[in-house]
Amino acid sequence: MTAQALAQVLASGLLMGLIYALIAVGLSLIFGLMDVVNFAHGEFLMLAMYATFGLVVLTHLDPIVLMPVVVALLFVLGGCAYLGVVRFAMRAKANQGMVQIFATFGLAILLQGAAQYAFGTDYRNVPGSWLGGRTLDAGGVFLPWPQIFGAVVSLAAFGGLHLLMSRTDFGRALEATREDQGAVALVGIDRNRVFALGWGLGAALVGLAGAVLAVFYYIHPQVGASFALIAYVTVALGGFGSVGGALVAGIVVGLVEAFTAVILPPAMKSVGVYALYLAVVFVRPQGLFGRL
Amino acid sequence: MLLEVRSLSTAYSGLLAIQDISIDVAENEIVVVAGANGAGKSTLLKSIAGMERPRSGSVTLDGARLDGLPGHVITQKGVAYVPENKRLFPRLSVADNLRLGSYLHRAAADREAPLERVFALFPRLKERLPQRAGTLSGGEQQMLAIGRALMTRPRLLMLDEPSQGIMPKLVDEIFDAITTIRATGVTILLVEQRLAESLSIADRAYVLQTGRLILQGPAANLRDDPEVRRAYLGL
Numbered sequence: 227m228t229a230q231a232l233a234q235v236l237a238s239g240l241l242m243g244l245i246y247a248l249i250a251v252g253l254s255l256i257f258g259l260m261d262v263v264n265f266a267h268g269e270f271l272m273l274a275m276y277a278t279f280g281l282v283v284l285t286h287l288d289p290i291v292l293m294p295v296v297v298a299l300l301f302v303l304g305g306c307a308y309l310g311v312v313r314f315a316m317r318a319k320a321n322q323g324m325v326q327i328f329a330t331f332g333l334a335i336l337l338q339g340a341a342q343y344a345f346g347t348d349y350r351n352v353p354g355s356w357l358g359g360r361t362l363d364a365g366g367v368f369l370p371w372p373q374i375f376g377a378v379v380s381l382a383a384f385g386g387l388h389l390l391m392s393r394t395d396f397g398r399a400l401e402a403t404r405e406d407q408g409a410v411a412l413v414g415i416d417r418n419r420v421f422a423l424g425w426g427l428g429a430a431l432v433g434l435a436g437a438v439l440a441v442f443y444y445i446h447p448q449v450g451a452s453f454a455l456i457a458y459v460t461v462a463l464g465g466f467g468s469v470g471g472a473l474v475a476g477i478v479v480g481l482v483e484a485f486t487a488v489i490l491p492p493a494m495k496s497v498g499v500y501a502l503y504l505a506v507v508f509v510r511p512q513g514l515f516g517r518l
Numbered sequence: 519m520l521l522e523v524r525s526l527s528t529a530y531s532g533l534l535a536i537q538d539i540s541i542d543v544a545e546n547e548i549v550v551v552a553g554a555n556g557a558g559k560s561t562l563l564k565s566i567a568g569m570e571r572p573r574s575g576s577v578t579l580d581g582a583r584l585d586g587l588p589g590h591v592i593t594q595k596g597v598a599y600v601p602e603n604k605r606l607f608p609r610l611s612v613a614d615n616l617r618l619g620s621y622l623h624r625a626a627a628d629r630e631a632p633l634e635r636v637f638a639l640f641p642r643l644k645e646r647l648p649q650r651a652g653t654l655s656g657g658e659q660q661m662l663a664i665g666r667a668l669m670t671r672p673r674l675l676m677l678d679e680p681s682q683g684i685m686p687k688l689v690d691e692i693f694d695a696i697t698t699i700r701a702t703g704v705t706i707l708l709v710e711q712r713l714a715e716s717l718s719i720a721d722r723a724y725v726l727q728t729g730r731l732i733l734q735g736p737a738a739n740l741r742d743d744p745e746v747r748r749a750y751l752g753l
Contacts, residue, residue, distance in 0.1 A: 395617075395624045402607045402618050409605035411568070411589030412598070414622040414670055 227488070234367045235484045241373040243480020244473075248380035248435040249453055250460035251387065251472040252304075252428035258467025259404045259424040262312060265330040268454025269337035270429050274300050274436025275445045276345055279352050289355045289441050290375070296437040297430045304429025305422045307333060312425070313418065334450075341447040350445040357441055372442035379438050383431060384473050391469070400424060404467070456496075459503045465516020475514060478502070520545045520705050521566070521597075521674055526575035526585075528558075528565045535561040536729045539575070543674065548696065548706040550716040550737065552750065553726035559709040560602055562726070563676050566707075567599035568592040579674065594622060598672035602679050604663040608652030612643060615651050615662055619669025635702065636665040639695045657688035664695065668704075675699060676707045681715070693719055713750045717741045725750070 227235075253267045264270075277299050281292045307330075315329035316322065352358075360371040391397035403410050403420045410417050443449070460479050464471025479499050486498030506513065521543040528536050536558035543549045551559050564570040566577050568589035577584040584592050593599075607615055616633065623629045637644045640661040646654060651662055660680055667675055677696070681689045689712070697719050700706050710716040717723060717737045725733035725746070733740065740746050 395621060398610070398614055398618055399621065401610060401614075405607040405609055406605055408569075409607070410618075411593060412601070412605060412670075413618045413666065414590050414593040415618075416588070416590045 230366050231488075235488055236481065237364075237367055237369055238373075239481035239484030240477060241369065241377045241480070242483065243477035244377035244380040245373065245435065245438060245476075246453075246456055246460055246479050247473045247476025248376070248383055248438070249432060250457040250464070250476055251384070251469060252431035252435075253457050254461045254464065254467055254469060254472045255387075255431070256425060256428040257461065258469075259400060259428075260316075260407065260421055262316075262326050263330070263458075264307075264312075264425075264428070265327060265454075266307065266334035266337060267432060267457055268450025268452075269334045269341075270300060270303065270432045270450070271436045271439070271453055272341060272445075272447065272450035273303065273337060274433040275440040275443070275449060276341060276350075277433075278437045278440035279350050279445055282352050282354075289352050289437065290357065293379075293434065293437040297433045300433025300436070301426040301430040303433075305426040307429070308422045308425035313421070338447050338450075345447065347447060352440045352445070355441045370442060372438075375441070376435075376438035379434065380476075383434055384469070387431070387469060396423065456499065459499055461513075463503060463506050463513055465513030468513070468515040471513060471515030519543065520547075520580060521707065522576075522578045523562075523566065524576045524578075526562070526565055526572050526577065528561050528570050528572045530561075534573075534729055536565070536726070539726070539729075539731055541724050541731070541734075543705055543707050546700065546703060546705055547722065548700050548708060548720045550708045550710055550713075550720040550723045551726060552710060552713045552716065552723060555711070556728070557726040558729040559726055560678055561729075563599060563678050563707070563709055564601075566592075567597060567601075567676060569599070569601070593670055593672075596671070596673035597676065598667035598670045598674070599676045600660075600663045600667050600678060600680065602682065604659050606651040606659055606663055606666070609650060611648055612651055612654070612662055613647040615666050616643075616669055619666035622670055632668050632671060636668055639668075639698060640665060640691075655684075657684035657692070660684055660688075660692060661695075664692075664699075668699070672704060674705045674707060676709075678709045679711065680708070681710065681712050689715070713746070714741075 249271060253264055256262060256264050274296050277296045278289050278292060281295060282289050311329050311333050315326045318325035357372045357375055362369045362371055362374060391400065399415050399420050403417055407417050456479060460472060460475045463478065464475030482498045482502050483495055487495040490497060519542045523539060523541045526536060526539045527534055539562055551562060553559050561570060565572045568587055572585055579595055579597060584595065620629050642658060643661055643665055646658065654662060680692050693715055696706055696708065708716055717740055720737040723737050723740045724731055
């Protein structure tokens with residue numbers, strides 16, 4: 227492998243890895259907050275992509291300009307998912323964990339079905355972003371601009387999330403709730419409100435990822451599933467609940483995937499990622515940055 | 519009366535932990551609820567704080583019903599509760615724990631106003647600000663829990679066994695602090711097994727036994743009551 231080819235694999239892997247991290251972080255955030263795995267996470271991503279598509283068709287604006295609208299829509303969707311579904315699943319008297327899994331899994335099936343009904347099964351492409359199809363030629367290493375943009379957005383989102391968690395009252399309320407959800411009432415915090423906002427935030431982050439992805443990836447009702455699988459691997463690898471872990475693990479997953487694609491046939495490009503995942507589960511079940 | 523508890527009963531999976539309890543706490547009093555382990559003291563405080571839902575009876579603060587309200591609303595109404603296990607946020611710093619205490623007043627310009635008072639009460643908290651709450655000693659955790667409760671600016675402060683599991687030297691410090699807190703206008707409802715110490719700072723006392731109220735009166739009377747002296751003070 228030439229140095230140039232190596233640089234190409236590294237750079238492509240890094241860019242996709244940062245986007246994977248952005249897809250995964252909302253999942254990790256919600257899990258850390260309340261020990262609930264959102265099995266509809268991929269469908270949130272899918273809906274964000276359709277929302278981008280729909281808004282572009284309606285307004286003829288560039289998808290990049292419409293990103294904040296998609297993020298806001300997903301924030302509302304996340305809050306509603308908690309208030310309308312998860313909140314009730316958490317009241318289950320027995321097998322609470324199972325009830326939560328099936329509740330969010332059921333939500334996933336519902337959202338997929340609804341998307342199929344509303345948008346059909348055709349593959350869609352977001353028409354005309356000025357980023358679309360452009361490539362940066364960095365000394366023989368070719369990088370698509372939409373992915374560079376996605377990686378920058380991801381880094382900015384992680385930076386913003388860090389500031390939110392460490393500097394604001396809402397961030398402290400989130401941290402306190404994930405520490406001891408039964409104790410926040412002692413300082414007058416309504417944990418249900420924190421949960422709803424946490425779901426909103428988690429969905430808003432995957433919404434941002436969906437808006438970024440929609441610029442260069444085809445959209446169909448099942449598009450969430452493949453990315454969701456990568457997101458679950460990323461979260462497990464980084465440590466369930468760890469925000470920084472999601473960032474590092476996303477990059478690792480992107481790099482491993484890029485290198486696997488060089489060594490193995492393209493159809494098997496995911497094998498490396500899942501092999502790594504299995505290895506981590508055996509050696510360090512709490513993930514790289516998780517706590518037991 | 520600031521706090522009126524009337525015929526309160528609370529059950530855990532069908533078993534009554536407290537039964538038909540009525541107590542009063544007047545503005546600026548220190549009232550102690552005493553009794554052996556399992557007498558229902560903690561359940562009484564939890565039921566007032568909204569952490570347990572009473573089966574029957576009522577709780578009012580200044581005439582307004584508290585029972586049935588969620589815990590965070592009861593805190594907003596001015597009832598701060600320091601549970602037996604303190605329930606600090608152990609991975610957060612001492613500073614963050616205190617700042618969470620003033621969450622309700624986050625929009626106020628003088629948000630951190632009670633902090634001076636907390637540091638005056640417990641100077642060692644000021645030295646520990648960047649430290650994680652979980653790394654504090656038992657006594658310091660108790661101080662932080664009381665400090666965090668004071669940051670909510672309560673009218674009524676409820677303390678569950680503040681002397682439990684801490685060094686004897688610090689026990690006096692905690693009891694002194696309780697008297698000082700009362701002097702700043704906060705009413706205190708204290709649950710304690712250390713009856714001698716608590717009777718010496720309290721105005722009135724109630725004694726619970728297996729979920730029922732068996733004795734009540736001014737603290738001085740209870741201190742002189744031969745039955746109390748024999749059963750609880752070991753005299």
